[in-house]
């Protein structure tokens with residue numbers, strides 16, 4: 271069955287679950303009327319279904335290759351990116367002064383999720399370019415903005431992020447690329463970067479690299495890192511791509527999936543660059559890009575899960591196996607369990623990503639620190655849970671297909687191979703969880719407790735209509751509150767040892783909250799039934815997760831490397 275972008279699902283979530291109308295009421299988003307948002311989602315869905323989805327298999331079967339130093343992209347990807355750019359989708363949230371649409375991030379998040387489900391490898395290029403646009407809008411000087419933003423926004427040029435080096439992965443502060451002042455406003459940037467997504471292509475007139483590097487004498491660690499714009503072609507006086515810069519793609523990585531996205535080893539040899547932001551302010555500037563990208567990568571997980579679910583559902587409706595009174599395998603309780611789990615998990619992860627996006631929009635619209643803190647708290651959950659669910663749902667999709675799931679021609683395995691990296695890049699999910707229990711609880715838990723207050727208040731309000739569902743959600747939130755209080759009293763060793771189960775328990779409880787809201791909106795239909803399924807069968811996982819959290823670091827680090835080898 272071909273992928274169909276789930277527009278109705280987004281409309282329901284935005285209207286009934288995550289309170290998007292608050293964003294629409296803000297002056298700065300006055301153009302995002304319900305009619306306008308509906309039209310945007312419908313138009314994006316058309317592009318996903320008709321243009322992007324057919325490219326998903328092509329990218330897997332005919333990967334990007336490096337030929338004589340130039341990346342040749344998968345057939346059709348050039349036209350696909352052009353269609354994305356022509357539709358204005360690269361610039362959906364960008365400043366209208368530079369040609370963007372200026373729409374809320376919640377709308378962009380919905381569109382990006384649909385596009386990830388349609389063709390993850392191609393969508394990644396757009397996502398990186400969007401992140402670069404945001405970083406330049408916030409940190410570049412006016413001259414750089416005027417030169418680069420219109421081209422990136424129109425889709426003529428594309429953007430990359432260059433952080434990773436062989437010795438500097440999760441520990442970005444260990445990077446050693448250098449930048450020396452040329453004395454004319456430019457810098458000579460040298461170093462090797464690895465794993466650079468879309469480091470080159472044969473369809474972008476220019477590829478704009480945002481590169482992290484150190485100035486001479488800069489302090490060690492993240493404080494000594496600055497950010498540079500290093501284009502593949504140096505723009506001439508008219509702003510057109512001029513002479514080739516001294517950078518090159520050394521090789522492409524051979525990956526388990528995402529073959530349509532060229533993952534490049536890049537070499538910069540005194541390449542000409544322009545500083546973005548202040549000296550030593552590279553991580554701050556890059557964080558703008560990374561925060562956007564973290565939510566976006568979470569959406570990549572959710573979109574991939576949606577596509578894997580759609581395909582598994584179609585297969586389960588067709589495949590006949592078992593007693594004659596079952597029309598198809600969807601009649602078997604265990605297959606039904608897998609499909610219901612997949613659907614319920616996609617709903618939960620999607621609600622988290624949209625709620626996070628709404629919080630970012632509200633922070634921008636109101637300037638209220640509470641919205642900023644809410645968004646910051648939800649971001650690692652959106653990234654880690656969204657991508658974990660991407661992997662888990664795609665894995666279940668393989669299982670629903672039985673042996674055919676393991677055979678490449680069905681495409682079920684591709685979803686799993688492609689989405690797996692989303693739990694690794696943009697900060698591994700373990701690092702996301704550490705961010706949550708570390709920096710995001712530095713406020714003494716204010717943001718966490720404010721969210722739990724919301725969940726409990728909504729459960730209270732739902733108690734008379736749906737007492738059993740509301741009661742379970744309220745109790746889960748209360749247990750999470752008690753464990754959060756306990757966790758805040760622990761040192762960082764204990765917090766880090768249980769960060770992953772803590773993040774997941776929070777996502778579980780949020781899931782109960784969103785499913786309850788869905789059931790309140792439509793108690794009798796499919797949504798009410800799915801909410802019952804989630805709250806009865808998936809929400810109880812929080813009990814075991816919280817027990818895991820309460821174990822702290824007890825015994826974990828006592829297991830030595832020698833014990834592990836024994």
Ligand SMILES: Cc1cc2nc3c(=O)[nH]c(=O)nc-3n(C[C@H](O)[C@H](O)[C@H](O)COP(=O)(O)OP(=O)(O)OC[C@H]3O[C@@H](n4cnc5c(N)ncnc54)[C@H](O)[C@@H]3O)c2cc1C
Nearest residue numbers: 431432433434439440465466467691694695696697698700
């Ligand atoms: C397909 C692909 C595309 C990518 N695209 C880009 C890109 O466009 N630009 C870019 O700059 N990078 C990119 N990356 C790099 C990616 O962001 C890194 O791979 C990722 O940050 C992890 O770094 P690492 O691979 O060095 O793993 P490591 O940092 O070595 O991590 C290995 C394991 O150790 C854990 N770990 C590491 N440090 C800690 C710690 N302090 N505490 C607890 N656990 C820890 C990790 O969670 C992980 O499980 C890409 C990677 C891939 C595979």
